[in-house]
Amino acid sequence: MTTLRGITWDHARGYEPVRAASEEFRRLRPDIRIEWEKRSLKDFGDSPVDVLAREYDLLMIDHPHVGISSAQGALAPLDLYLPADFLADQAAHAIGPSYRSYEWNGHQWALAVDAAAQVASYRPDLIGQEELPRSWAEVEALARSLPPGRRVGWPLCPTDAMCSFLTLCAGEGGDAFFSETDGIPRRTGEAALERMLRLLPLLHESSLASNPIQMYDRMAKEDDIVYVPLAFGYSNYARSGFAGKLLRFADIPGEDGRPRGALLGGVGIAVSASSSDIPSAVEFVRFLAGGELQRTLYARHEGQPGHGSAWRDAEVNRYTHGFFADTYATLAASYLRPRHAAFPAFQERAGALLHEALVRFRQGKGADRSQLIADMNRLYATVRKETLV
Known part of the structure; x- marks a missing residue:
């Protein structure tokens, strides 16, 4: 009997689909047992992969860590073990940069079994789909027009404030806005920051202390948050019960009404x-990662599949009230942040700087x-010097 240990994150989206898939896999391979453990959402983004790789066989990871993980020799290059036609299918059915986000130095270090980007969300009983903002000017207009007791929300805890800042930078400056030698162009960064500051006084008071899960939990319980312009999407909240x-979820606003530059999230195994x-x-x-399992068992068990066939599946969209169809364009045009060794530490520390300024x-x-x-750019230079050799 082979026992494999896996680590995922502590949310139904992170745990339920891999648990259910492991049970199904054991029916096919009774000689292999997989035991899963959970870590917090913050630890999911911040824990060193090389440390986890000493304890676990299977790891659900965040793609910005592939650069440093590959340099440390922490992960097995999947392209040396998986058939080329299977990997070609994964690439062909990827949405936006989700598959290639786990490529680094000529190898595939993970497969995108979970796909996500920052998207918009709303309470359909409080605002109609036809009223949703398509531009940032319309977001501000909505925030100013809401009656007492109703607000626009925006998860802006340090980690998510930085994620939203990067989304706004990519929307303003394009996918290549970030310089791997110099950091954030001044005009691009100032424009993104100005967008955040203009909306900040109009936001729900919980915004600066919330991550996406906390804000979605509040939206689902209270009636005071009508709309959120940017937060990582969770299809769970679009499922009845x-x-x-x-x-409900929707494409993000854009300066010209097109949903470009949303920060890519998601999870790779x-x-x-x-x-x-x-x-x-x-x-x-x-x-x-196979398409059939992704659009059936994985999706049904609270998962947010990475395989594009699931995002286009009519049944999956039926029981998620259109989550995948309504946010597909945003994910397809999402922004892949840098993945070299210095970026994860920079993002975490820059998020603290940004959050302090917002407070x-x-x-x-x-x-x-x-x-x-x-x-921020001085911090980036420091982290880059500390990390890159």
Whole structure:
């Protein structure tokens, strides 16, 4: 009997589909048992993959870590174990850059079994689809027009504030806005920051302390948040019975009405290079990422599939009230952030800088746009020097 250990994150979307798939896999391979453990959403984004790879065979990972993980030799290159035609199918059915987000230095380090980007969300009983903002000017107009007791929300805890900032930068400056030598162009960064500051005084008071799950939980329970312009999408909240009130999801606003630049999220499944049974672990990865399983068992068990056939499936969209169809364009035009070794640490530390500035501004203390961007770029230079060799 082979026992594999897996690590995922502590949410129904992260745990239920891999648990159900592991049970199904054991029916096919009774000699392989897979045990899953969970970590918090923050730990999912911040925990060093090389440390986890010493303890677990299967890892659900965030794509910005592939650069440093491959340099550390923490993960097994899946292209050396999986058939070329299977990988070609994965690439052909990827949405936007989700598949290639796990490519690095000529190897495939994970498969995108979960696909996500920052999207918009709303309460359909409080605002109609025809009223949804298509541009940032319309978001501001909506926020100003809402009656007392109703607000626009925006998850802006440090991690998600930085994610939204990067989305706005990509919408303003294009997919290649970030310089891997110099960081954030001043004009692009200032324009993105100005967008955030204009809306900040109009937002629900919970915004600066919330991550997406916390805000969706509130939206589903209370009636005070009508619309959210940017947050990583969770199809769970678009499923009847998952939470109190049903949420719907939509494409993000854009300056010209087109949903461009949403920060790519999602989750890839990787295999530890330290696993005692890499072939068995890879066999499960292939099983989990296959299109048939993704649009059936994986999607039904609270999953948010990475295979494009699931996003286009009529039945999947029926029981998620159009989540996948209504956000497909945003994911297809999403922004793939840098994945070199310095970027994860920079993103985490820059998020703290940004959040401090937003809190000060909300308290009426003002914000020096140019200074903040300069501080971010000095931080990037420091982290890059510390990390890249």
